[in-house]
Amino acid sequence: KMADGSDKENDGGGSCHRNLPPNRDVLVPRSDVACRNDAVVFVHSQMYVDLCNNLAKVPGRASAVHGLIEAYGLTKELRLVEPRPATVAELTSFHSTDYIDHLRKASAEEDEEKDIDVSEEFGLCYDCPILPGVYEYAAMVAGATLTAAQCLIDGECRVAINWHGGWHHAKKDEASGFCYVNDPVLAILRLRERFSKVLYIDLDLHHGDGVEDAFCCTSRVMTLSLHKFDTGFFPGTGDIHDTGMGRGRYYTVNVPLRDGIQDSQYFSVFNKVVSQAESCYRPEAVVLQLGADGMSGDPMGCFNLTPQGVGRCLAVVLDWKLPTLLLGGGGYHVGNTARCWTALTAQVLGKSLPQDIPEHEHFTEYGPDYELGITPGNRVNHNTDEYVEEVINIVSENLAHVM
Ligand SMILES: O=C(CCc1ccccc1NC(=O)c1cccc(C(F)(F)F)c1)NO
Numbered sequence: 001k002m003a004d005g006s007d008k009e010n011d012g013g014g015s016c017h018r019n020l021p022p023n024r025d026v027l028v029p030r031s032d033v034a035c036r037n038d039a040v041v042f043v044h045s046q047m048y049v050d051l052c053n054n055l056a057k058v059p060g061r062a063s064a065v066h067g068l069i070e071a072y073g074l075t076k077e078l079r080l081v082e083p084r085p086a087t088v089a090e091l092t093s094f095h096s097t098d099y100i101d102h103l104r105k106a107s108a109e110e111d112e113e114k115d116i117d118v119s120e121e122f123g124l125c126y127d128c129p130i131l132p133g134v135y136e137y138a139a140m141v142a143g144a145t146l147t148a149a150q151c152l153i154d155g156e157c158r159v160a161i162n163w164h165g166g167w168h169h170a171k172k173d174e175a176s177g178f179c180y181v182n183d184p185v186l187a188i189l190r191l192r193e194r195f196s197k198v199l200y201i202d203l204d205l206h207h208g209d210g211v212e213d214a215f216c217c218t219s220r221v222m223t224l225s226l227h228k229f230d231t232g233f234f235p236g237t238g239d240i241h242d243t244g245m246g247r248g249r250y251y252t253v254n255v256p257l258r259d260g261i262q263d264s265q266y267f268s269v270f271n272k273v274v275s276q277a278e279s280c281y282r283p284e285a286v287v288l289q290l291g292a293d294g295m296s297g298d299p300m301g302c303f304n305l306t307p308q309g310v311g312r313c314l315a316v317v318l319d320w321k322l323p324t325l326l327l328g329g330g331g332y333h334v335g336n337t338a339r340c341w342t343a344l345t346a347q348v349l350g351k352s353l354p355q356d357i358p359e360h361e362h363f364t365e366y367g368p369d370y371e372l373g374i375t376p377g378n379r380v381n382h383n384t385d386e387y388v389e390e391v392i393n394i395v396s397e398n399l400a401h402v403m
Pocket residue numbers: 057058127169176177178204205206234291293298299300329330331332
């Protein structure tokens with residue numbers, strides 16, 4: 001049964017300029033699905049921060065993020081909810097049992113006995129080494145994201161945040177790009193038990209391939225990713241002409257961009273594409289992956305964005321007043337990632353923050369200016385206005401098929 005009780009998925013055919021919508025849409029006013037509670041759930045515990053600190057690809061980032069949010073006094077405005085580890089049943093709602101079993105066994109191996117992680121099997125090698133405890137880490141991150149999704153389903157809040165989630169590359173039976181468990185997919189599957197249409201938006205520098213793969217054949221989840229797309233750049237997928245398959249055709253949206261893009265052009269693309277997607281698709285819930293590796297100053301050195309630019313994108317999504325799950329992702333400059341997610345957390349709370357970084361444990365990360373804002377670099381922008389216009393036109397034509 002699909003979430004809305006229908007037996008089969010509709011084919012999503014027809015055009016955006018719809019004739020009379022199926023009568024159930026007429027009967028379910030939009031306000032019905034958005035919850036009335038304007039609390040903001042923030043999934044947090046010290047143990048969770050410690051776990052992420054030690055095992056994430058960027059050691060120490062989790063406590064820097066949490067430390068800055070706390071230093072600005074935002075934690076007392078948030079509804080803090082403790083995470084619990086995802087169960088095997090929850091993990092295998094997307095991942096294969098073989099993969100999860102392997103991850104659990106390999107993670108339990110002591111260092112010396114390690115003889116299995118060189119196998120390519122399950123993608124557990126180079127980029128995704130099997131570190132002791134990686135299973136507990138992945139299960140806790142997935143559990144944290146599921147906890148946030150559950151709060152949205154229960155109407156506890158309208159926005160729920162897990163900055164330590166957003167691991168969008170993990171596949172059904174393969175780790176990838178340092179992602180072991182695909183927590184965005186697990187959250188979307190959980191949200192689908194309550195909402196018949198979920199929109200996933202991925203603003204990480206990298207293409208959200210694992211989430212796109214999971215839902216490429218269904219019209220019940222629309223995945224929309226803005227990312228760098230260039231020869232040889234990881235993961236290599238996310239071409240503008242990849243629009244999904246079968247019943248999912250046109251419900252996969254890819255917005256391929258080049259190095260050097262800045263806030264104004266990025267927002268212009270985002271606003272045109274995402275606004276059309278929302279008005280055509282009319283989702284009932286949103287999952288937004290806000291990986292910060294596109295920030296100016298990130299060691300990835302590709303995009304040239306600032307938290308202000310991404311904040312304008314977030315404002316568009318928050319204006320829809322839909323149940324919204326915010327996740328993190330990449331972000332390899334610890335200070336800038338903390339700056340970005342702190343600024344976005346304040347925005348969700350409707351709080352404006354002083355530019356001076358408050359004195360706190362991680363204060364030294366923010367030198368030499370010790371300011372919250374990030375100034376864009378003066379690097380070459382390879383996104384000509386003609387290129388951006390062409391991208392918008394192609395994406396817009398595809399979206400016109402969405403009903
Ligand atoms: O950010 C990612 C994953 C990036 C990635 C993909 C494939 C293999 C390795 C990685 N991770 C990095 O490239 C990486 C991880 C930590 C730090 C850095 C740094 F060099 F940019 F700092 C880079 N997805 O949104």
